[in-house]
Amino acid sequence: MLGRGLKRKLSDYEESMAGLSSAFDSSRGLPYPLKRQLVLNMCLTKLQTYKMLVEPNLHRSVLIANTVRQIQEEMRQESNQQPLPSGVGQQESHCCDLRSVEDPIENSLLIVSDDDMSSAISSILKDLDFVEDISPPTCLVPTGDDQPKFPENTGLKLEDDRQDLKGAECVFGSFEISNSTSYLKDLAIDDIFEDIDTSMYDSDFCCPPLMPPRSPSLATEEPLKTFPSCNSSSANNIQICRTDLSELDHIMEILVGS
Amino acid sequence: MEEDAETRKISSSFLRDHSYATEAADIISTVEFNHTGELLATGDKGGRVVIFQREQEVKSKNQPHRRGEYNVYSTFQSHEPEFDYLKSLEIEEKINKIRWLPQQNAAYFLLSTNDKTVKLWKVSERDKRPEGYNLKDEDGRLRDPSMITVLRVPVLRPMDLMVEATPRRVFANAHTYHINSISVNSDYETYMSADDLRINLWNFEITNQSFNIVDIKPANMEELTEVITAAEFHPHHCNTFVYSSSKGTIRLCDMRTAALCDRHAKFFEEPEDPSNRSFFSEIISSISDVKFSHSGRYIMTRDYLTVKVWDLNMENRPIETYQVHDYLRSKLCSLYENDCIFDKFECVWNGSDSVIMTGSYNNFFRMFDRNTKRDVTLEASRENSKPRAILKPRKVCVGGKRRKDEISVDSLDFSKKILHTAWHPSENIIAVAATNNLYIFQDKVN
Numbered sequence: 001m002l003g004r005g006l007k008r009k010l011s012d013y014e015e016s017m018a019g020l021s022s023a024f025d026s027s028r029g030l031p032y033p034l035k036r037q038l039v040l041n042m043c044l045t046k047l048q049t050y051k052m053l054v055e056p057n058l059h060r061s062v063l064i065a066n067t068v069r070q071i072q073e074e075m076r077q078e079s080n081q082q083p084l085p086s087g088v089g090q091q092e093s094h095c096c097d098l099r100s101v102e103d104p105i106e107n108s109l110l111i112v113s114d115d116d117m118s119s120a121i122s123s124i125l126k127d128l129d130f131v132e133d134i135s136p137p138t139c140l141v142p143t144g145d146d147q148p149k150f151p152e153n154t155g156l157k158l159e160d161d162r163q164d165l166k167g168a169e170c171v172f173g174s175f176e177i178s179n180s181t182s183y184l185k186d187l188a189i190d191d192i193f194e195d196i197d198t199s200m201y202d203s204d205f206c207c208p209p210l211m212p213p214r215s216p217s218l219a220t221e222e223p224l225k226t227f228p229s230c231n232s233s234s235a236n237n238i239q240i241c242r243t244d245l246s247e248l249d250h251i252m253e254i255l256v257g258s
Numbered sequence: 259m260e261e262d263a264e265t266r267k268i269s270s271s272f273l274r275d276h277s278y279a280t281e282a283a284d285i286i287s288t289v290e291f292n293h294t295g296e297l298l299a300t301g302d303k304g305g306r307v308v309i310f311q312r313e314q315e316v317k318s319k320n321q322p323h324r325r326g327e328y329n330v331y332s333t334f335q336s337h338e339p340e341f342d343y344l345k346s347l348e349i350e351e352k353i354n355k356i357r358w359l360p361q362q363n364a365a366y367f368l369l370s371t372n373d374k375t376v377k378l379w380k381v382s383e384r385d386k387r388p389e390g391y392n393l394k395d396e397d398g399r400l401r402d403p404s405m406i407t408v409l410r411v412p413v414l415r416p417m418d419l420m421v422e423a424t425p426r427r428v429f430a431n432a433h434t435y436h437i438n439s440i441s442v443n444s445d446y447e448t449y450m451s452a453d454d455l456r457i458n459l460w461n462f463e464i465t466n467q468s469f470n471i472v473d474i475k476p477a478n479m480e481e482l483t484e485v486i487t488a489a490e491f492h493p494h495h496c497n498t499f500v501y502s503s504s505k506g507t508i509r510l511c512d513m514r515t516a517a518l519c520d521r522h523a524k525f526f527e528e529p530e531d532p533s534n535r536s537f538f539s540e541i542i543s544s545i546s547d548v549k550f551s552h553s554g555r556y557i558m559t560r561d562y563l564t565v566k567v568w569d570l571n572m573e574n575r576p577i578e579t580y581q582v583h584d585y586l587r588s589k590l591c592s593l594y595e596n597d598c599i600f601d602k603f604e605c606v607w608n609g610s611d612s613v614i615m616t617g618s619y620n621n622f623f624r625m626f627d628r629n630t631k632r633d634v635t636l637e638a639s640r641e642n643s644k645p646r647a648i649l650k651p652r653k654v655c656v657g658g659k660r661r662k663d664e665i666s667v668d669s670l671d672f673s674k675k676i677l678h679t680a681w682h683p684s685e686n687i688i689a690v691a692a693t694n695n696l697y698i699f700q701d702k703v704n
Contacts (some may be wrong), residue, residue: 021592021594021595022591022592023590024587025588025590025591025592026588035537036537039537039538039591039594040592042591042595054346054347055345055347058435058436058454058455059454059485059487059504059544059600060483060503060597060600062483062484063540063541063544063600064502064541066483066542067537067538067540068539070537070540071537082687092680103464122480152534169323239430
């Protein structure tokens with residue numbers, strides 16, 4: 001399978017990260033896209049670590065998620081300016097990878113990663129929403145007055161974010177349907193497992209395959225983790241646990257477009 | 259406060275470093291003087307509260323320089339670790355904040371809170387006890403009534419001073435998220451507690467109900483982009499309070515306008531400086547503390563690199579900005595990586611609102627005089643200050659040649675952070691918490 005053969009040890013990764021962050025701080029020579037990718041990797045690593053915690057720190061998670069969204073938006077605007085995902089833009093993001101891999105599949109994974117990130121953030125924030133919080137949300141979408149005035153140059157727009165998130169979910173919604181319909185017929189376990197909350201077990205299961213986060217490998221893992229949030233039926237969680245390997249191959253085929 | 263051109267005349271008188279060993283449970287997590295400054299309370303990570311009391315000043319010819327020193331007055335376990343069985347979470351016993359109530363009788367009252375529960379504690383003295391009961395021995399054993407031949411009236415006799423702390427109210431189960439602030443209202447009947455997304459208003463007498471006055475939780479948690487980081491009541495107007503956010507904004511609310519104060523009366527935000535923009539701009543703009551001035555005219559906010567003073571009448575920018583440790587601006591990526599960028603520093607006013615103080619790394623803390631615009635960096639450490647010694651100003655060298663007494667940015671110890679400080683309400687006495695040590699500094703007499 002794609003990500004497995006080329007893993008780095010976590011300690012090597014941490015060392016290289018420490019080296020990179022001081023390089024970021026000290027050197028002005030690092031190209032901007034590389035800096036951005038570095039920050040993005042750090043953010044995603046942290047979010048990943050927090051997701052493994054029983055009770056992640058809401059304040060930090062929100063700050064990091066906002067940073068990721070901001071970078072994501074910037075990258076999206078840049079890729080909009082470059083209509084074809086080939087040549088220079090890709091080369092630059094290529095050299096940002098911690099490993100140098102020339103595989104074309106990697107490239108396509110980088111493109112998908114935007115939506116994956118949105119879904120990753122969504123799923124993390126959703127998990128932070130405690131089920132037992134009974135008090136009804138009295139304020140809905142912030143009104144115009146309450147909405148903080150964003151400085152113009154952040155480029156963040158709430159409406160776009162919502163569109164992004166919805167778009168991301170739709171993307172994965174369709175994935176989920178197409179991939180799992182064949183399995184639904186085999187397993188008539190919806191009723192039995194409907195009321196069991198297996199979200200804790202999901203994250204436990206998904207942890208081992210998650211090795212040193214570099215965004216492409218995260219991109220492959222994130223679809224698995226977002227399935228629970230996209231579809232409320234817990235039966236699918238169990239399906240996914242059983243079938244993730246073949247799922248992943250299936251996803252790869254779709255991405256590569258064969 | 260008198261200030262020399264180069265040095266600040268502050269003498270350090272050491273608190274008896276209490277016998278706390280260097281354990282994580284002893285890390286001081288909050289420091290607060292009471293309204294007269296006679297008492298100083300500290301809370302730690304182990305859920306304990308230690309109250310220090312100032313000695314009565316003895317003006318004698320033998321010891322002209324003796325000022326009242328602070329000695330341990332009372333120690334009690336305020337919060338215990340709890341386990342939330344429903345969510346399988348452990349609730350930390352760490353004391354996040356302590357706030358004193360103004361004194362109304364012989365006893366002292368304070369509020370202490372951990373992540374989930376606020377408690378009202380009564381601290382009272384007992385220095386007399388009744389002796390000479392008829393039906394009881396001195397040991398407390400009951401006497402046989404048929405054996406009593408003589409009646410006597412019990413009398414109060416002096417005993418060794420005993421300070422007891424009793425929990426009078428427990429305000430629980432009102433916060434889903436972690437409580438970061440509590441603030442006593444100027445009406446002395448209500449107080450508020452703020453967590454990441456909500457603020458509740460309590461009456462001291464009622465523990466099973468609270469009013470929710472601010473709720474910024476979105477209907478869909480995926481849309482969450484901002485959390486509440488601190489909140490405080492106005493010192494004089496019991497209907498007004500402010501709360502700060504992780505986006506660097508402050509909202510002032512008036513409770514008279516609506517039951518749910520989601521619509522702010524004033525909104526304080528400084529436009530971003532485009533030349534300082536970085537990936538970490540939003541993270542470092544998150545406000546970690548907000549404090550009203552004693553006069554009630556200004557608010558002070560602390561974000562990662564600066565302290566800002568705002569005039570309540572001007573919302574579009576602060577009136578003063580002070581750089582606490584701007585040399586860290588070029589280290590943000592490393593500080594992000596080791597999570598130091600999320601450290602929450604507090605800030606305090608002095609009694610006359612002329613000087614503000616906040617902490618930094620390497621056990622440094624900074625003071626800014628608002629009138630003279632002078633600032634000083636001091637260090638709270640055992641090695642560098644002996645009792646009664648005058649603190650020497652420190653300096654951080656940013657680049658180039660390092661002078662003899664300076665310390666370079668790369669040598670700073672980021673594990674030694676001063677997050678919590680307090681200033682006596684009327685005198686120049688400050689309390690500085692450096693990890694698990696408490697330092698008390700007084701202004702030099704003469």
